[in-house]
Amino acid sequence: MAVFxxxxxxxxxxxxxxxxxxxxxxxxxxxxxxxxxxxNQEAVFFRDGKSYDAIGPGRHTLTTGNIPLLxxxxxxxxxxxSPFKTEVYFVNMRPFRDMKWGTPxxxxxxxxxxxxxxxxxxxxxxxxxxxxxxxVNKVVGMEGRFETTDIESFLRNLVTARLAxxxxxxxxxxxxxxxxxxxxxxxxxxxxxxxxNKYGIDVVDLVVNAISVPxxxxxxxxxxxxxxxxxxxxxYYQFKAAKAMEKAAEQEGGGMGEGLGIGxxxxxxxxxxxxxxxxxxxxxxEPCPECGKPMPTGSNFCPxxxxxxxxxxxxxxxxxxxxxxxxxxxxxCSSCGKEIPVAGHCPKCESAxxxxxxxxxxxxxxxx
Numbered sequence: 387m388a389v390f391x392x393x394x395x396x397x398x399x400x401x402x403x404x405x406x407x408x409x410x411x412x413x414x415x416x417x418x419x420x421x422x423x424x425x426n427q428e429a430v431f432f433r434d435g436k437s438y439d440a441i442g443p444g445r446h447t448l449t450t451g452n453i454p455l456l457x458x459x460x461x462x463x464x465x466x467x468s469p470f471k472t473e474v475y476f477v478n479m480r481p482f483r484d485m486k487w488g489t490p491x492x493x494x495x496x497x498x499x500x501x502x503x504x505x506x507x508x509x510x511x512x513x514x515x516x517x518x519x520x521x522v523n524k525v526v527g528m529e530g531r532f533e534t535t536d537i538e539s540f541l542r543n544l545v546t547a548r549l550a551x552x553x554x555x556x557x558x559x560x561x562x563x564x565x566x567x568x569x570x571x572x573x574x575x576x577x578x579x580x581x582x583n584k585y586g587i588d589v590v591d592l593v594v595n596a597i598s599v600p601x602x603x604x605x606x607x608x609x610x611x612x613x614x615x616x617x618x619x620x621x622y623y624q625f626k627a628a629k630a631m632e633k634a635a636e637q638e639g640g641g642m643g644e645g646l647g648i649g650x651x652x653x654x655x656x657x658x659x660x661x662x663x664x665x666x667x668x669x670x671x672e673p674c675p676e677c678g679k680p681m682p683t684g685s686n687f688c689p690x691x692x693x694x695x696x697x698x699x700x701x702x703x704x705x706x707x708x709x710x711x712x713x714x715x716x717x718x719c720s721s722c723g724k725e726i727p728v729a730g731h732c733p734k735c736e737s738a739x740x741x742x743x744x745x746x747x748x749x750x751x752x753x754x
Contacts, residue, residue: 389414389469394422395476403515404522404532407474414469421446426480428518431456432473437519477518481590482534485511487545499559507549507597512590521586548577560599567594687713692720
């Protein structure tokens with residue numbers, strides 16, 4: 387077995403986290419050999435499957451002073467010239483970026499606006515080794531070479547396992563996603579840092595690139611957004627009616643056909659506007675200023691108490707029993723139910739007159 391005077395590892399790939407010296411078996415080195423550890427590396431010495439010393443960057447002459455644990459194990463049999471068997475693991479301590487994570491299956495989420503929805507999410511994260519001995523012992527084992535691809539799947543599962551908890555704590559509705567990406571990413575990074583530290587790994591960055599919903603849920607959200615953009619639905623339908631009239635008027639054809647097209651367009655548009663107006667009248671209410679009960683907008687009298695709302699005093703009829711105001715066409719009092727004598731109108735000034743009036747109370751015109 388060859389005795390090595392110089393021990394070093396040149397990183398052969400951008401994704402190499404750990405490389406072993408020698409790659410297979412144990413190597414024989416001796417005190418006084420040169421150990422070269424490059425920047426962002428740490429060298430971990432192993433013997434008989436157990437870790438002993440970790441040495442940082444620089445050119446080191448191996449002595450009992452810089453590998454004290456290993457030389458204590460070897461004892462008095464090791465001198466400056468005698469070789470001994472060991473393995474050295476060179477751990478790359480730089481950050482490893484652009485590692486991917488994503489949910490393999492949709493996450494069921496209780497949404498306060500849309501009930502239950504399924505969410506998918508993906509992003510990237512960066513890691514670095516913060517404890518070389520712990521990482522080699524718990525993750526690498528006796529591998530001769532260890533790449534990011536050997537651990538990426540494991541770390542990705544740790545991230546996605548914590549995501550469901552974070553969504554439940556941070557987010558109430560997916561409609562709030564636009565302002566919560568940073569909060570979700572920060573909370574997720576904090577949660578998985580404890581998991582990663584168990585293996586001697588630190589989380590440098592964690593980014594949430596997207597949280598998406600199934601296509602059918604996206605369609606519902608788009609429809610709801612469109613309704614919000616429309617605003618006043620009555621005005622929207624009136625606008626659509628006007629566009630229908632314009633489109634009908636622009637139909638091809640001349641003469642009688644063109645006239646019919648315009649007429650049809652006008653009729654359809656007026657019909658739609660009438661429908662909208664009718665719907666608005668039937669659904670809009672306002673409180674009565676007298677009793678406070680709701681009544682249809684535009685009413686002349688309150689259906690609850692009979693209070694005059696929109697008619698001038700000259701066109702109302704007072705009930706002969708309770709003096710409550712009633713519309714001129716009323717046959718019975720809206721307040722007490724008593725019969726109201728049939729009234730008429732002055733032929734000269736059109737003012738309302740009682741059935742027993744001889745002269746008009748407004749202009750003095752003789753009646754009947």
